[in-house]
Amino acid sequence: MxxxxxxxxxxxxxxxxxxxxxxxxxxxxxxxxxxxxxxxxxxxxxxxxxxxxxxxxxxxxxxxxxxxxxxxxxxxxxxxxxxxxxxxxxxxxxxxxxxxxxxxxxxxxxxxxxxxxxxxxxxxxxxxxxxxxxxxxxxxxxxxxxxxxxxxxxxxxxxxxxxxxxxxxxxxxxxxxxxxxxxxKETIQAFQQLWNKNHPSEYIKDDGLWGPKTESCLNRSPAMGFDIAPWDDKPRILRLSKPLMEGSDVRKLQEKLKAKGLAISVADGVFGSGTDKAVKEFQQNKGLVADGIVGSKTSEQIA
Ligand SMILES: [Zn+2]
Missing domain, CATH: 3.30.1380 (Muramoyl-pentapeptide Carboxypeptidase; domain 2)
Incomplete structure (x- = not known):
């Protein structure tokens, strides 16, 4: 159908x-x-x-x-x-x-x-x-x-x-x-693909078309995002942005920063100004460019 x-x-x-x-x-x-x-x-x-x-x-x-x-x-x-x-x-x-x-x-x-x-x-x-x-x-x-x-x-x-x-x-x-x-079309298809990645047992057609099945799945999706994120294979660059970046990758970063003694009050998975400050401090300590951008260089050092 x-x-x-x-x-x-x-x-x-x-x-x-x-x-x-x-x-x-x-x-x-x-x-x-x-x-x-x-x-x-x-x-x-x-x-x-x-x-x-x-x-x-x-x-x-x-x-x-x-x-x-x-x-x-x-x-x-x-x-x-x-x-x-x-x-x-x-x-x-x-x-x-x-x-x-x-x-x-x-x-x-x-x-x-x-x-x-x-x-x-x-x-x-x-x-x-x-x-x-x-x-x-x-x-x-x-x-x-x-x-x-x-x-x-x-x-x-x-x-x-x-x-x-x-x-x-x-x-x-x-x-x-x-x-x-x-x-x-891609706006719909992106959701359908993400849904399928996270629900292989409830596969929907990723045709980029809106319909009742897609609607039902979207309504049953977590507002915070899926467990399997699209950036799991290729990490995204984390930084202070608007809207604020949010996800398990941000939370992991915060936990690592915290473990390294940087001031992160709560690892809430939201890259706000506190996380930005902690990243810059970390970069400064490591002699990196303190731009608050967590790319591959900073990631390697934090790992
Ligand atoms: Zn308009």
């Missing part, structure tokens, strides 16, 4: 376009771990309660399409609480140039939305005044969409770079330039 019930068109314009929010809340969010339970039981709150799972999903997409999504959190940007600042490399380059030319901070309220985040919004749709697209079909799942503040002010700086405004949706821009690839 096919698990497909959804529109599978490749055209952004054909799909459900949710009205994007113009109200922006930029809070200094306290380090916060994901909800310790299943997606379906997640408390109605901010979609960052599925941060652990969301990070695994983004990583898995890059295993399907190498370098499809890169973080732009290192640019001069201010990010909304639950926004995953991921776009294709060429789209990031265009943003970087626009920010340099204009010389002000780009405020981004919404960017890539993971399948787990959209699942929550979909589950909570009764309490939402706006329509919510089925997971995998929202334009914010293409990996090409941003909601920005002061779009009119930014457009002259983005002109010709591939970033285009969406008419009738005031904060929204889409990247349609070189290297633009709509990742909605």
């Amino acid at each position: 096919s698990d497909s019930i959804s529109n599978t068109s490749d055209q952004l314009d054909d799909l459900v376009v949710e009205p994007c929010l113009e109200i922006h809340e930029f809070e200094e969010s306290a380090p916060r771990a994901s909800f310790n339970g299943l997606v379906k039981d997640a408390p109605t709150a901010n979609t960052s309660v599925v941060n652990g799972l969301s990070q695994q999903l983004i990583y898995q997409i890059n295993l399907i399409v190498p370098n499809a999504l890169v973080s732009f959190d290192d640019l001069d940007v201010e990010l909304g609480d639950a926004a995953y600042p991921f776009v294709p490399p060429a789209a990031k380059q265009a943003l970087q140039e626009a920010i340099q030319r204009r010389g002000v901070t780009l405020k981004v309220n919404s960017a890539y939305r993971t399948l787990a985040q959209q699942m929550l919004l979909f589950n909570w749709r009764a309490s939402n005044s706006n329509p919510v697209a089925a997971p995998g079909t929202s334009n914010h799942q293409s990996g090409l969409a941003l909601d920005i503040e002061d779009r009119a002010g930014w457009l002259p700086f983005l002109q010709g770079s591939g970033w285009q405004p969406l008419p009738n949706d005031k904060p929204h821009i889409d990247y349609r330039g070189a290297g633009a690839k709509d990742l909605r």
